[in-house]
């Protein structure tokens with residue numbers, strides 16, 4: 371009796387090494403500018419080429435500015451990385467969606483948009499949030515630069531088979547509770563290391579009823595509980611999403627692919643190494659108060675006391691000190707300075723719809739700087755076509771150009787030291803959004819509520 375994961379994994383094993391890792395064939399290799407230059411240099415020094423350029427896709431995202439993308443990139447380190455990606459892609463015949471290209475965007479946003487991401491595929495990228503693509507029933511995981519070189523050279527990777535975990539979320543979600551809240555809730559329950567060594571399958575009504583965008587948000591955050599990746603069995607919604615996209619098969623090839631995709635589910639008696647079940651009704655809109663994504667709670671709750679938690683009291687206290695919060699504080703009403711809507715977690719059209727739903731007819735709070743950054747040009751175009759931009763503009767917001775932006779602040783979008791940002795991204799580490807910056811992770815609804823009130827606010831009051 372096989373799990374979904376077993377089926378996809380087993381069909382990609384090229385070679386089994388006794389007492390060692392499996393050699394897996396990789397269907398899709400996504401590449402960005404930060405983790406690829408050294409890998410390409412490695413190929414050059416060994417005088418070898420890219421084995422399957424047609425299975426390799428490059429996009430520029432981490433270092434790209436989010437205003438005036440038509441002008442040369444000023445920061446020399448960023449400019450060099452972007453130039454290297456362009457030159458390496460051209461030299462090896464790899465599709466390259468650079469700055470200004472109509473298909474450019476965050477690697478994990480554009481892959482699904484153009485049908486590069488498909489059910490039952492193995493997908494890797496030199497980036498931890500590659501887990502996002504698991505939303506389609508793919509085995510997708512992040513790899514390091516030396517592995518990027520290995521995949522470029524051989525289209526294969528050596529990987530020990532991870533342990534399996536199924537996380538069920540049953541029942542329905544309450545009003546104002548989004549996929550981001552589901553993920554932050556699970557991480558708060560498991561901690562950031564709770565799924566270390568596992569590959570997760572998400573199952574249950576809550577995921578069944580979720581849109582593809584929502585499933586991507588959840589799978590994206592798998593890595594923040596330590597998992598190697600996360601996946602959801604493909605269903606009609608998945609096929610509906612992938613159909614008709616540029617790299618999706620058509621005609622007889624579609625029928626053949628669909629016949630395989632229809633077999634991708636976990637069989638009833640299949641066993642997982644670990645299985646957890648949560649109730650959708652227990653989940654509230656979430657917010658983080660500390661410096662790792664596991665330090666999250668329902669927005670109406672008080673910050674836990676160190677004594678009430680298991681584990682390192684001193685690390686916990688240090689984290690709150692960095693955030694300048696106290697044990698027992700309520701998060702509601704805390705003043706904030708920045709709002710970031712974007713990233714590969716929440717930079718898709720549905721996220722902009724949710725944000726707009728709250729800010730419609732209201733005004734951005736004067737104390738808030740808001741960065742609204744679409745995950746790709748396709749998302750940007752949809753925001754305009756659907757009329758969301760008009761609503762956002764009337765509410766005092768501006769739209770920026772696509773990229774990773776303030777998610778990790780490798781470009782100019784840095785939150786200043788000591789300032790608070792309500793952010794729809796995925797990491798709230800010390801200095802993640804700029805040296806000394808303080809990040810509160812939350813959903814697009816919570817971000818919107820903060821943007822119009824200037825403080826942490828329960829979005830349910832504004833819906």
Ligand SMILES: CC(C)[C@H](C(=O)O)[C@@H](O)C(=O)O
Pocket residue numbers: 404405432496497498499512778
């Ligand atoms: C730059 C890259 C290696 C990194 C990652 O792997 O996740 C980045 O995308 C991040 O989100 O921190």
Ligand code: SF4
Pocket residue numbers: 431432476477478497499713714715773774777778795796
């Ligand atoms: S948006 Fe953030 S998490 Fe996603 S790839 Fe870019 S930097 Fe990493």
